[in-house]
Amino acid sequence: MTASIAHALTGLFWLAALLLVAGLLRRSVLWRQGRPAAVDWPSLLAIPKRYFVDLHHVVARDPFIARAHVAVAGGAVAVLLLVALNYGLTLYWRWLDWGIVLFAALMFAGALLIRQRRQNPPARLSQGAWNRLPYSLLAFAAAMLLLMLLPAQPVAQLIAALALLLLVVGTAELVLGIGLGGPMKHAVAGLLHLAFHPRAERFSGERSTGLRPLDLDAGDYGVGKPADFAWNRLLSFDACVQCGKCEAACPAFAAGQPLNPKKLIQDMVVGMAGGSDAQFAGSPYPGKPLGQHHGAPDQPIVGQLIDADTLWSCTTCRACVQECPMLIEHVDAVVDLRRHVTLTRGEVPNKGGEALDNLQQTDTVGGFPVAVRYNWAIDLNVPVLQAGQQVDYLLLAGEGAFDMRYQRALRALVLILKHAGLSFAVLGSEERDCGDLARRLGDEATFQRLAKENIAQWKTLQFRHIITPDPHVFHCVKNEYPAFGGEFQVLHHSQLIAELLQQQRLRLKEVLPDASLTFHDPCYLGRYNGETTAPRAVLKGIGIKVVEMGRSGMTSRCCGWGGGASFTDIPGERRIPDMRMQDVRESGSSQVAVACPNCTAMLEGVVGDRPEVIELAELVAARLAD
Incomplete structure (x- = not known):
């Protein structure tokens, strides 16, 4: 040279x-x-x-x-x-x-x-x-x-x-x-x-999936325009490499609903810098041509940069976050945008608004009288926890208690707890919703009210653990209540049953050889809480071999319920639960085990000839020795 x-x-x-x-x-x-x-x-x-x-x-x-x-x-x-x-x-x-x-x-x-x-x-x-x-x-x-x-x-x-x-x-x-x-x-x-990652705790080995609380008294009502995002979230949008791994994992995009998480992030970049989406060189939102949306830092996002139905298509399953090589938090952005729409405009589509009204008026999603929540357990003599009494486990049945199909699973769970001789009780008519649906639909005010009332109530009672068969209740209480002073030891029922089997506290009938089925991992148990082992340990413990689907464990496909998607019900080319049931068929199994009341409802709602849907507790209860 x-x-x-x-x-x-x-x-x-x-x-x-x-x-x-x-x-x-x-x-x-x-x-x-x-x-x-x-x-x-x-x-x-x-x-x-x-x-x-x-x-x-x-x-x-x-x-x-x-x-x-x-x-x-x-x-x-x-x-x-x-x-x-x-x-x-x-x-x-x-x-x-x-x-x-x-x-x-x-x-x-x-x-x-x-x-x-x-x-x-x-x-x-x-x-x-x-x-x-x-x-x-x-x-x-x-x-x-x-x-x-x-x-x-x-x-x-x-x-x-x-x-x-x-x-x-x-x-x-x-x-x-x-x-x-x-x-x-x-x-x-x-x-x-x-x-400067918004969730720096992710790098210390912790699972960080709880949503940030809004300071409603200070006028924090979510994100209405790009400048409402924290500066490090705007930075995170610029980190996107447009690899589309989030797009390939997104159940809403696969169903032909108007959402593509990759384009959503790029739309936030457009809004931050100003301009239109005409130059986007990836897959558009299904059914929405490019070049018709524009944004600026101080201009509204919903209705100008993205359409509302894009926002409400998300199931909050975190498949996009799980696959993102740049560790971008798509779901946080979606929920912050929903919060602004819900809290300032009150525009929640289809039955989502009705569900929020029910929560505000009755403390239940379906608008049911709370007094009937445990009618299914009348003949089981399930104790109701009173002040001054002490138990090891407080059972929260959740909204599944109002569903006649899922009541079978709850009865099976009670039989298991009794068979093991555990000290447990329920809240009876005092149990209110945990607020998960309200929070995912953006109604932070209702969520915070429910959370604070629940925490105040539970702190007057004496119990060691909370147990629930609902992964949404499990996640909400375990990961989101601590921000409001609610520190509780929370177990999903699969975790407790796995412990009971390991400790040989459940007496089982002789199992049939070569029994097998497939297992559907709930998003809020797997991706949100990293728990994919306990349900499989339960199935193995009762002599069942799990035939895995192509998408299972941390890559499981969503059932379509999460994030209130079953209430907002944005139309697409196909239904997410139908796609998930097809995954079950492709596994060759005639049965699919589930561990969530919402997954149970969505998969059993698939019409036509399909594999049988069985709840985890039902499988275990059927194998208990007399």
């Missing part, structure tokens, strides 16, 4: 650095339009761990792209660091050039893999500028290889000049992409997102 080329590299490096800083400052101005949020500067030091462990733990689910990403990102970072050292500081040490050669070759190989993926891309990938990216990366890596390897001879100068041109093209993708919102903005925004 000649001295002139070395100096040209130095000049290009510092020009690129200045443009990079300018672009980052421009983007940060957009992020700072959002509401204040705490800034933990030391978390910048945690970026390497969060990148190489937490983020790549998700990316590694796709081994091909994981290898490509390691090669491209790792090679590029190493090249940039070495260029900064050797040419930015004008050291011009030849041995450092060989390091640049090594990592540029690694980057080139990774870019070839990305180009290969783009030759026949899955439908979930965005096109447009993202199709250009592999070539920009190849240009950058090839230019560095040529410049480092060319001899310092006049005949090589023309090639060196062409290599510098390639380097300018490749560098522009990064330095201009950040400020102008191109694909490579995710490189910087993604790293900052890892540092």
Whole structure:
């Protein structure tokens, strides 16, 4: 390499650095339009761990792209660091050039893999500028290889000049992409997102799935316009790489309802920066053409940037969050938008509004008299917990207690508890709804009232654990009540039954050989609480082999009830429970076990010839010895 080329590299490096800083400052101005949020500067030091462990733990689910990403990102970072050292500081040490050669070759190989993926891309990938990216990366890596390897001879100068041109093209993708919102903005925004993530506890090994409380007294009514999001949530939207893994996992999108979580995030980016969705290069919301929606930081989101039915299509199942390699929180955004619509406009579609009215007036979703909640247990002599009495377990039946079908499952659960000789009781007519549906539909005021009343009531009683067969009650009380002072030990009935079987406190009949079925994981038990083992341990404990569906465990497909979707009932091309029942059929099983009253209702609502739906407690009770 000649001295002139070395100096040209130095000049290009510092020009690129200045443009990079300018672009980052421009983007940060957009992020700072959002509401204040705490800034933990030391978390910048945690970026390497969060990148190489937490983020790549998700990316590694796709081994091909994981290898490509390691090669491209790792090679590029190493090249940039070495260029900064050797040419930015004008050291011009030849041995450092060989390091640049090594990592540029690694980057080139990774870019070839990305180009290969783009030759026949899955439908979930965005096109447009993202199709250009592999070539920009190849240009950058090839230019560095040529410049480092060319001899310092006049005949090589023309090639060196062409290599510098390639380097300018490749560098522009990064330095201009950040400020102008191109694909490579995710490189910087993604790293900052890892540092200032809205749910930093996710990186400490905790499951963080509870929604943030609104300060209603301070006038916090959710998000009505992009500037209502906290600044670090706006930053998180810019971290999206438009890989579409959320889109591929979304049950509403698969059902042809007007929701695509990837486009939802990109619409928030449009609203933050201002403009329309005409340039979006991915799959649109089903049934909604591109170019008809626009937004700005201080303009309403719902009705202008997105339609209301997009918002109400979400089942809050967290499949999108589970699959996102950039750890973006789609569901938080959806619920914050719903909160504003519900609290300020009162516009909840179909039976959603009726359900909220019932909760406000009767403390039940269906508007039932609370006195009849435990009528199904009259002949079982289930004790009602009174002040001054003490039990080990407080049983919360939830809204399933009003459903004649699910009452069979509740009766089975009571039989199991009695068979094991447990000390338990119910609240009887004093039990009110936990508020989960209200919160997911955006009625934070009703949720907080119910939560505070429940907590105050339960604190007057003496019990060690709460047990419930409803994953929504389980999640709500376990993860969301603590924000209001409600710290309780909560068990899903599958967890308790698994313990009883392990402790051999349940006497079982001789089991039939080769019994098998498939199991449907409830979203609020699996993805929300990480519990996929206990139900399978129960089935194994009673001699049943689980035949897994293609989508099971943490990748289970939603039944379609969650988030109030069964109440808002946004039409699509097909029904989500029908799709889930098809998953059951494809497993070859004639029976599907469930562990949630809502999943039971949705799957049993599938019409026509279908596998039998059996609740977990019913299976166990049927095998209890007399």
